Amino acid sequence: xxxxxxxxxxxxxxxxxxxxxxxxxxxxxxxxxxxxxxxxxxxxxxxxxxxxxxxxxxxxxxxxxxxxxxxxxxxxxxxxxxxxxxxxxxxxxxxxxxxxxxxxxxxxxxxxxxxxxxxxxxxxxxxxxxxxxxxxxxxxxxxxxxxxxxxxxxxxxxxxxxxxxxxxxxxxxxxxxxxxxxxxxxxxxxxxxxxxxxxxxxxxxxxxxxxxxxxxxxxxxxxxxxxxxxxxxxxxxxxxxxxxxxxxxxxxxxxxxxxxxxxxxxxxxxxxxxxxxx
Amino acid sequence: xxxxxxxxxxxxxxxxxxxxxxxxxxxxxxxxxxxxxxxxxxxxxxxxxxxxxxxxxxxxxxxxxxxxxxxxxxxxxxxxxxxxxxxxxxxxxxxxxxxxxxxxxxxxxxxxxxxxxxxxxxxxxxxxxxxxxxxxxxxxxxxxxxxxxxxxxxxxxxxxxxxxxxxxxxxxxxxxxxxxxxxxxxxxxxxxxxxxxxxxxxxxxxxxxxxxxxxxxxxxxxxxxxxxxxxxxxxxxxxxxxxxxxxxxxxxxxxxxxxxxxxxxxxxxxxxxxxxxx
Numbered sequence: 117x118x119x120x121x122x123x124x125x126x127x128x129x130x131x132x133x134x135x136x137x138x139x140x141x142x143x144x145x146x147x148x149x150x151x152x153x154x155x156x157x158x159x160x161x162x163x164x165x166x167x168x169x170x171x172x173x174x175x176x177x178x179x180x181x182x183x184x185x186x187x188x189x190x191x192x193x194x195x196x197x198x199x200x201x202x203x204x205x206x207x208x209x210x211x212x213x214x215x216x217x218x219x220x221x222x223x224x225x226x227x228x229x230x231x232x233x234x235x236x237x238x239x240x241x242x243x244x245x246x247x248x249x250x251x252x253x254x255x256x257x258x259x260x261x262x263x264x265x266x267x268x269x270x271x272x273x274x275x276x277x278x279x280x281x282x283x284x285x286x287x288x289x290x291x292x293x294x295x296x297x298x299x300x301x302x303x304x305x306x307x308x309x310x311x312x313x314x315x316x317x318x319x320x321x322x323x324x325x326x327x328x329x330x331x332x333x334x335x336x337x338x339x340x341x342x343x344x345x346x347x348x349x350x351x352x353x354x355x356x357x358x359x360x361x362x363x364x365x366x367x368x369x370x371x372x373x374x375x376x377x378x379x380x381x382x383x384x385x386x387x388x389x390x391x392x393x394x
Numbered sequence: 395x396x397x398x399x400x401x402x403x404x405x406x407x408x409x410x411x412x413x414x415x416x417x418x419x420x421x422x423x424x425x426x427x428x429x430x431x432x433x434x435x436x437x438x439x440x441x442x443x444x445x446x447x448x449x450x451x452x453x454x455x456x457x458x459x460x461x462x463x464x465x466x467x468x469x470x471x472x473x474x475x476x477x478x479x480x481x482x483x484x485x486x487x488x489x490x491x492x493x494x495x496x497x498x499x500x501x502x503x504x505x506x507x508x509x510x511x512x513x514x515x516x517x518x519x520x521x522x523x524x525x526x527x528x529x530x531x532x533x534x535x536x537x538x539x540x541x542x543x544x545x546x547x548x549x550x551x552x553x554x555x556x557x558x559x560x561x562x563x564x565x566x567x568x569x570x571x572x573x574x575x576x577x578x579x580x581x582x583x584x585x586x587x588x589x590x591x592x593x594x595x596x597x598x599x600x601x602x603x604x605x606x607x608x609x610x611x612x613x614x615x616x617x618x619x620x621x622x623x624x625x626x627x628x629x630x631x632x633x634x635x636x637x638x639x640x641x642x643x644x645x646x647x648x649x650x651x652x653x654x655x656x657x658x659x660x661x662x663x664x665x666x667x668x669x670x671x672x
Contacts, residue, residue: 138419138424139420139525141418141419141527142416142417142420143414215527215531215535216539217531217534217539217542218531218542219542222538223539223652223653223654223655224655225539226538226539226542226647227654227655229647229648229650230645230647243650245534245535245539246535247417247527247532247534248527248531249419249525249526249527253495253496253525253526257524258523260500260504261494261495261501261523263495263496263547264495264500265501266546266547266548266549267547268544268545268546268547268567268570268572269545269546269547270544271544276656277656277659278657278659280659281657281659284570284665285544285571285572285665288566288567288569288570289546289566289570291566292546292562292563292566292567294563367508369504369507369517370507370517372507372521374500374501374505375501377469377501378554378555379554379559381555381556381559387559387562387563
């Protein structure tokens with residue numbers, strides 16, 4: 117049996133929020149200040165470095181931080197590296213953008229922990245997940261309150277699941293009249309996925325349905341576009357965009373888009389029927 | 395036509411996160427430091443007061459803050475009060491727990507703005523929504539990564555929508571094999587809703603499906619229970635609990651619960667078929 121001991125390291129999987137350093141929680145900042153090693157995709161490591169460099173924070177890190185920046189699409193390798201460092205007794209922070217539990221590094225770390233070849237000592241590590249402001253919440257805040265009623269959240273990156281699963285989920289989400297948030301809508305390698313998504317939405321939702329294309333929210337590259345499903349074009353999305361789709365009650369008020377808290381199936385699509393919404 | 399002018403006030407709708415002051419973003423803290431008026435449900439106003447009282451923050455508020463604490467279930471009145479104060483030229487912060495856009499005050503403010511009797515000047519106000527860590531993300535982080543794959547988020551409070559809508563959404567979410575997050579699972583006035591939810595889940599998901607009852611996460615009252623659907627009992631939830639339901643692939647590793655990023659419908663429930671999942 118493996119028991120933790122005094123020199124056992126610690127692994128913290130931390131969410132850096134949508135991009136703005138002012139949206140990183142103090143809990144995450146404290147974890148970074150205590151870190152021996154920071155592991156992550158290189159733009160997120162750079163964001164953590166920028167946070168620790170801020171003049172507003174009078175504290176300096178307790179020791180020289182080792183920075184381990186890696187490329188995209190190596191999440192499992194990165195997770196193993198972080199676990200191995202923690203198993204050496206080091207204080208390790210894995211940084212994710214947004215929230216680490218939403219299409220980010222937390223699941224990758226637990227997958228690495230569960231793998232058949234994982235050292236048993238890893239299971240005894242002190243692991244903590246520190247939540248953050250995930251992209252859809254930052255995007256929704258900028259637009260108003262489009263996720264103010266029941267909603268779903270779908271990763272459009274189809275290298276981890278078959279397209280048929282995505283298509284079925286979108287159809288059922290439309291039948292449920294959920295507002296929807298789509299992450300990773302358009303990759304360079306598979307740009308056709310988002311084209312198909314718009315076709316699917318058009319088959320299940322009315323042309324007036326409101327969409328929000330929220331790109332790089334809270335960064336200098338921020339761009340927000342609101343349009344109807346009829347007006348939506350695939351090139352409005354890229355990999356830095358989160359796409360929000362309202363439910364059938366989502367509306368504009370002034371420059372804002374919001375979904376009311378109440379829901380009346382007489383006014384809205386009748387989700388209690390067994391058919392698809394129009 | 396109404397145009398903003400120099401003395402126009404500002405309304406900020408801010409998320410205070412799950413409870414721990416260390417999970418309130420610096421952006422929200424800055425808004426509170428600049429506030430003339432803070433408006434909210436009384437425990438959230440108390441949380442904002444506790445934040446500003448923290449010794450770690452050397453800055454004092456720019457001026458004496460007027461605190462406007464009100465009871466639950468008066469969201470629209472509170473929204474109108476905040477808008478009216480901002481229209482007087484004041485810097486107003488409406489505080490919500492978690493994220494203001496998820497079953498919280500942001501939609502209520504936009505509803506008040508849209509109401510037929512709303513003064514037209516309100517539409518010209520400088521309004522900003524500041525996101526926060528919503529309860530399901532804090533709960534998921536404590537448990538591991540149960541929302542690491544596609545998921546949905548449903549408010550079980552049925553005073554804003556008919557139960558038939560909730561029931562249909564849960565059924566469709568189970569067919570889609572979404573992980574699910576349920577807010578406000580059990581109110582004093584309608585405790586039967588959560589009993590019916592468990593019945594619904596049992597009709598659509600296998601008995602081994604993992605559930606997480608996360609109560610008052612990140613506060614001194616925090617309590618986390620993980621069990622199977624078969625073991626779940628209605629009294630495990632109250633109004634301070636968020637209930638997370640895994641998808642068919644959600645599993646335990648050590649003391650953690652997580653949902654893998656990948657999804658193989660051969661291993662998991664076959665969501666591509668047209669029937670319900672077992």
